[in-house]
Amino acid sequence: MTQFNVLPPASDTEEPQEHHHDRHTVPPAKGALSAAQIRAALPGALRKLDPRLLVQTPVMLVVEIGAVATTVLSILDPSVMGWLVTAWLWLTVVFGNLAESVAEGRGKAQAASLRALQTETSARRLRGDGTEEAVASTALRKGDRVVVEAGERIPGDGDIIEGVASVDESAVTGESAPVIRESGGDRSAVTGGTLVLSDRIVVQITSDPGQSFVDRMIALVEGSERQRTPNEIALNVLLSTLTVIFVVVCGTLYFLADYSGAHQSWLVLIALLVCLIPTTIGALLSAIGIAGMDRLVRRNVLAMSGRAVEAAGDVDVLLLDKTGTITYGNRQAHEIIPVTGVTLTGAENAAVLASLSDQTPEGRSILTLVGRSMGGPAEATMVEFSATTRMSGLDSPGLSVRKGAASAVTAWVRENGGQVPPETGVVVSEIAESGGTPLVIAEHRNSDPARVLGVVHLKDVVKDGIRERFDEMRAMGIRTVMITGDNAATAAAIAKEAGVDDFLAEATPEDKLALIRKEQRGGRMVAMCGDGTNDAPALAQADVGVAMNTGTTAAKEAGNMVDLDSDPTKLIDVVEIGKQLLITRGALTTFSVANDIAKYFAILPAMFVVAFPQLEVLNIMRLSTPESAIVSAVVFNALVIIVLIPLALRGVRYRPSSAVELLRRNILLYGVGGLIAPFLGIKLLDLVISLIPGL
Amino acid sequence: MLDLVYILITLVSFAGLAALVGVIDRRLGEPADTDVAPTQNEPETEPQAVSR
Amino acid sequence: MNAVVAAVLQIVVLIAALALTVPLLGRYLAHIYTSEKHLRAEKVAYRVLRVDPDADQHWRSYALAVLGFSLVGLLFLYLLARTQQWLPLSLGFDPFPSDGAWNTAVSFVANTNWQWYSGEVAAGNLLQMAGLTVQNFVSAAVGMAVAAAFARGLARGRGQGDRQGRGRVGNFWADLVRGVVRVQLPISVVSALVLIASGTMQTLRSHQTISTLGGGEQTVTSAAAASQEVIKELGTNGGGIFNVNSAHPWENPTPFTNMLEIFLILIIPFAMAWAFGLIVRDRRQGGAILATMAVLLLGGTALLTWAELAGPGTAPQLAGGAMEGKETRFGEAASALFAAATTGTSTGAVNAMHDSLTAPGGGITLFMMMLGEVAPGGVGSGLYGMLMLAIVTVFLCGLMVGRTPEYLGKKIGRHEISLVAVYILVTPILVLVGAAVAVSFPAGPEGILNSGAHGFSEMLYAVTSAANNNGSAFGGLTSGTPFWNTLLGVLMLFGRFVPLVVVLALAGRFASTRPLPVGAGTLPTHRPLFVALLTGVTLVVVGLTYVPALALGPIVESLS
Secondary structure (H helix, E strand, O other): OOOOOOOOOOOOOOOOOOOHHHHHOOOOOOOOOOHHHHHHHHHHHHHOOOHHHHOOOHHHHHHHHHHHHHHHHHHHOOOHHHHHHHHHHHHHHHHHHHHHHHHHHHHHHHHHHHHHOOOOOEEEEEOOOOOEEEEEHHHOOOOOEEEEEOOOEOOOOEEEEEOEEEEEOHHHHOOOOOEEEEOOHHHOEEOOOOEEOOOEEEEEEOOOOOOOHHHHHHHHHHOOOOOOOHHHHHHHHHHHHHHHHHHHHHHHHHHHHHHOOOOOOHHHHHHHHHHHOOHHHHHHHHHHHHHHHHHHHHOOEEEOOHHHHHHHHOOOEEEEEHHHHHEEEEEEEEEEEEOOOOOHHHHHHHHHHHHOOOOOHHHHHHHHHHOOOOOOOOOOEEEOOOOOOOEEEEEEOOEEEEEEOHHHHHHHHHHOOOOOOHHHHHHHHHHHHOOOEEEEEEEEEOOOOOEEEEEEEEEEEEOOOHHHHHHHHHHOOOEEEEEOOOOHHHHHHHHHHHOOOEEEOOOOHHHHHHHHHHHHHOOOOEEEEEOOHHHHHHHHHOOEEEEEOOOOHHHHHHOOEEEOOOOOOHHHHHHHHHHHHHHHHHHHHHHHHHHHHHHHHHHHHHHHOOOOHHHHHHOOOOOOOHHHHHHHHHHHHHHHHHHHHHHHHHOOOOOOOOHHHHHHHHHHHHHHHHHHHHHHHHHHHHHHHOOOOOO | OHHHHHHHHHHHHHHHHHHHHHHHHHHOOOOOOOOOOOOOOOOOOOOOOEEO | OOHHHHHHHHHHHHHHHHHHHHHHHHHHHHHHOOOOOOOHHHHHHHHHHOOOOOOOEEHHHHHHHHHHHHHHHHHHHHHHHHHHHHOOOOOOOOOOOHHHHHHHHHHHHOOOOOOOOOHHHHOOHHHHHHHHHHHHHHHHHHHHHHHHHHHHHHHOOOOOOOOOOOOEEEOHHHHHHHHHHHHHHHHHHHHHHHHHHOOOOEOOOOEEEEEOOOOOEEEEEOOEHHHHHHHHHHOOOOOOOOOOHHHOOOOOOOHHHHHHHHHHHHHHHHHHHHHHHHHOOOHHHHHHHHHHHHHHHHHHHHHHHHHHHHOOOHHHHHHOOOOOOOOOOOOHHHHHHHHHHHHHOOOOOOOOOHHHOOHHHHHHHHHHHHOOOOOOOOOOHHHHHHHHHHHHHHHHHHHHHOOOOEEOOEEOOHHHHHHHHHHHHHHHHHHHHHHHHHHHOOHHHHOOOOOHHHHHHHHHHHHHHHHOOOOOOOOOOOOOOHHHHHHHHHHHHHHHHHHHHHHHHHHHHHHHOOOOOOOOOOOOOOOHHHHHHHHHHHHHHHHHHHHHHHHHHHHHHHHO
């Protein structure tokens, strides 16, 4: 890597991406459940009553078995209370299923629009001899080559092996501006179903039918391929354990109570059991997982597995590409420093002249900085920037101006008989050391020797607000590492300004991979994003690898998430969504367990007060009758699921802060809240339920 | 006679406990080796992210 | 002196004594469970046992060694109890019946020391010394060994240059021998001498005949009480040489010996927690565990002391104090403190009949045992029990900081939580199913003294005490029947060894997992907030499990 970076070789085809996702993301999920949502989810919820499906959530299976048992008991010995309990036990199961169905339903709309892309089109397949044949897009196999011209849809996922084209990918990404796709390099991947707007390309197909990117996206957003994540499985083990304990508690209570002369009916014991087992979290657990994936989809990030979302919450180190994430990605003119003997205006004028032909953001930023434009002299020829000359400028009769890399321009000055004053070197190295890029401006007038006029200080501009986000990351215990191809001095300056913890300068893809391995050996979880083929190994090695949608197929295959907006800043959002998912799980588990205390205060006195009147003291909620108390507890237990569905889908409120702060806040809210809420809820329900005649 | 019964209960219980050891060992075993074992072909010197 | 002031004063003295000694003993324990050097006496023992004390055992072979050692001990004890009439020093006692012999053998091997018999009229000197006292030492050493293995499993990989464990947790034989030779023997000898100097009896004669002042003759049973007294407390065993246990003046003659015995009960369980912090190289972690144990014990003691001093209930109100069954020499408060310590640990020695505690007081001793013997629990078992609860707490609360749960940098995944789940499940199932069996067969209630709720409490206490390896008896229950001996034997056996196997499996797993670095995003497990959470989770989980059963016993009694 050279000491002095020159202008980037070609202007970026992409627009600056700072607020990219704000423009077109789906509006954030609304908290409340609409009636339409519930209606749509209801058939699914009833289908899920199948015990074979419920085995997945043992807690709800126990509720269903209880419901079957109370149904039988109520048929044998009908009573108002029996039927009330039975009805609400069934409702408990349905509510639990409803949560999952609603969560799944949210992905359905997105899936439908994706399906539209899959209408069968005809493809122009190339034969070995170069002639074309028309085949159905579904008949394409991996390795086939197809021709696509302007106005046609790309028949399948593939890489461009010939040509360049602008492609409308709005159906996949929601981004209306067309993007450039070209053969070779890191922008060669195209997605099936997207529309070619201009030119002609030859695409080599990279996926077989049914396994394309869109196919996988549909499966993901619909949740049909959802596999339970490691933490979800572990939590399920704990919930099942609690369930077994309470089954034993209630089962043995029958005999203990019998001995004590306080005989209990199985109906009441089943009601007690259902109230005690962690139904709230049991019912909402899978909905939380689906909703977490959904929240990512809403930010245009597709997670290939729930496991990756969970891993995002655990990330310790974020590897962030400097360009596009930390800085706006293009250097901007910050200052023009004339050499001794040249006025500022003189240097500025030359800089403007040299930049007239320069369409790069750097060139335009010089015009912006100077703040005035001027027409070029007549008969001027523009000298375009090229990677070999490393300078641009203008030649007209009697006047030539150049601006560019210090070494190139000083060489040009000497070629044209000029001298380079020593102070130029001083200024240039000062700028370079401060992390900026120096551009030397020189002119060659008539037959005078060429001379240096000044130096333009180009600076990488750090994004607004990025420093604050890194501070938040630090508070969360996440280390940020900036990855850049710049030299160490430049990197250090930007790292300092942006507030990242570490940086890796002059980074090659191999360096990135080695850094990830090193962090992982230390037990840390690493997240990164990348787009190029040479990023693929690092993406695969990282615990969370977000591939940019503009990237190559190899990169997308290697990562476990794809960002459709190709916005590297998204990595931070991904981590936050992962954390929010885990917090939601923990909060609802705590809430569920804390609820049990109040339920004991409702049910135990109700069960035993006939045999032991002194236990009425424990009826601190002053519930009207034993029957009403038990039914109220059961109803509360069912309703709390419905009430919490929106929270499960939206996720609990999350602000980045340290573990201690998060814990204190959530314990207060969901632990203490879970302790108090049921006392109020059951009391209120009792006031209504006690009015039911015959209870 | 009763002695035999109690000794048998004891032996069966401990056999059961030993079986529990076996079952746990087989079912849970060693954790999947997710370690990144240092390999020979990895460069000796690693890029060091520089701390500010 | 005001009774309340006296109660507070003795607790303060006890806390001061523990505060001075626990860190010292803890450091010593951490040293012996990590040291690689052997004493000469130990090398002899290893040669006799034909074991290699330097082999780093896989958890599987560690567990099998524990089981094998305990099985041999159990069978030996059974044999000894069945044949004592033919052996020397039997004092002419008959052999134990087979059910009783089995119950006793299980009881002492499982560090429970439930006694269905009266020691002074059933067990000869050989059985007491070669059988029961030996188990008092080694069964306690087994508990400590397993706790040490667990701590080492967690510690693996945490230090510089530490190799990962690959399921290896240390050497059982070294742990066992060191626990006996370097910890229990020295403390026992010193404390026994102090006890003897303070008037505790130590003789091999079974009884003495003395002339009373009235001129008649009286036979006074006697025994080698002091030597067994010390290890009974120190090893949180609890099996007294006399039936009335530490309420007997030969065992516990003065208020000073009373305090010393309470101190001995508590010292190793607390010191193990401190040693844990040192073994995992983070003293604060041990401090948090110790603090949680102390909070639970102090809470229990305070409630119990209140219950006994306030003496709610008709009879105590009429009598002007809840003195029935209490050790009159020391008063209610000393009895309350002893009761809290003995049920908070898995000791089971008593200096008052728990049957005679006030209704809420009896309920509290029950609850202390139901905590799973973690406040501070048995030697070793208290530590690993509390660590299991810490893992549950981490799992429940850890998610709320937005990371998948981990404890001391070791991830708590599906396999880990499954093992913890087994641990958490075993004891409640044994207690509740045991209680249901006891009340459902006619042979169960036959043994109880009282009817109604108090009779129920007597049975609930027995099964709780057995399954939690406490060994204290509520009193009132005549448990020496084949039914009770067998039921309680089964509870003691599985209540001890299933958790122990699971703990070792978890130790092996932790030893093989690489620890994660700790950062600002990690749930801190050493702060007061975590102590509060751990205390809360323990109380809630235990409370939710046992409240219905307690409601039918002590709660109903207390409210009548």
